[in-house]
Amino acid sequence: MAAALDFQQMLRGAGLRVTRPRMAVLGAVFAHAHAETDSIIGAVRRELPEVSHQAVYDSLHALTAAGLVRRIQPAGSVARYESRVGDNHHHVVCRSCGVIADVDCAVGDAPCLTASDDRGYSIDEAEVIYWGLCPACSAGRAPEHP
Amino acid sequence: MAAALDFQQMLRGAGLRVTRPRMAVLGAVFAHAHAETDSIIGAVRRELPEVSHQAVYDSLHALTAAGLVRRIQPAGSVARYESRVGDNHHHVVCRSCGVIADVDCAVGDAPCLTASDDRGYSIDEAEVIYWGLCPACSAGRAPEHP
DNA sequence: CCGTTTTCTTGAACCTGTCAAGAAAACACT
DNA sequence: AGTGTTTTCTTGACAGGTTCAAGAAAACGG
Known part of the structure; x- marks a missing residue:
């Protein structure tokens, strides 16, 4: 399991700003493989109750674009994310x-x-x-x- | 290209009732490879202007379940259908x-x-x-x- | 031709996901 | 540290594809 400092370095290494929502999203994706967006929002809110879903969507997009997480979406399913890239x-x-x-x-x-x-x-x-x-x-x- | 009689036999062979909407949907899928649902609705209505989209959805589900058409849905895309099965x-x-x-x-x-x-x-x-x-x-x- | 079963019509609802505007936070620089 | 600029987050509304539900209509077997 990666720790907070690792996540911070991953974000910086990818040229992304380090924010609490992004840290939490990254942690959630690493903790729950193949989690759907809704689960990730739930997991993030256990740590940061006030995050908006929009922040989670934005973070997931940023992390996906940076190659830190991977989005998968089998037909008939909602979007899911995983950390094995x-x-x-x-x-x-x-x-x-x-x-x-x-x-x-x-x-x-x-x-x-x-x-x-x-x-x-x-x-x-x-x-x-x-x-x-x-x-x-x-x-x-x-x-x-x- | 398959003709009306062929479609009729395909439906019967699959244990499905033969209805005008299903014939039209089957024809549309055979005529337009990888068409998305909306295009299929459009194609069907050119032949049968009064069909509801719900009938098209139901038909597509029935045809898919029967194995006559195949549903594909790449991530980020809407559902598409094809006849090569x-x-x-x-x-x-x-x-x-x-x-x-x-x-x-x-x-x-x-x-x-x-x-x-x-x-x-x-x-x-x-x-x-x-x-x-x-x-x-x-x-x-x-x-x-x- | 009639009854039963399946399918279609109509209309509304749902659920992911997106758009937009302003407030807040992060970073670079002094 | 303080400040300014840029990016990101909050809030709230909105969109599109798909599904749900109830009743009318059509298909099939006898």
């Missing part, structure tokens, strides 16, 4: 309850970055999402999100 | 103008369907989205969607 991992999403888990890239370092025919696009990222059922849901147990 | 192709999305193109799967038939570590999930689909710039946008020309 730059390590080319992918995600498994449960069709039933929506839970997301990380999956390291099957093929190596930057594998999928080449399409068979790139259609003339200049590709800079390959995103892989595996769809299926999480262990709990495939076992027939009640999903987290009924 | 079951052939394991993927998509390139332009970061600038949002245009989507099809890409045949690089590795073969059902390649990416195996994650290095599936985390206990029972995976049934691997979705790959390549992000980059389309030829027009990377050439610096004005994007379609300024």
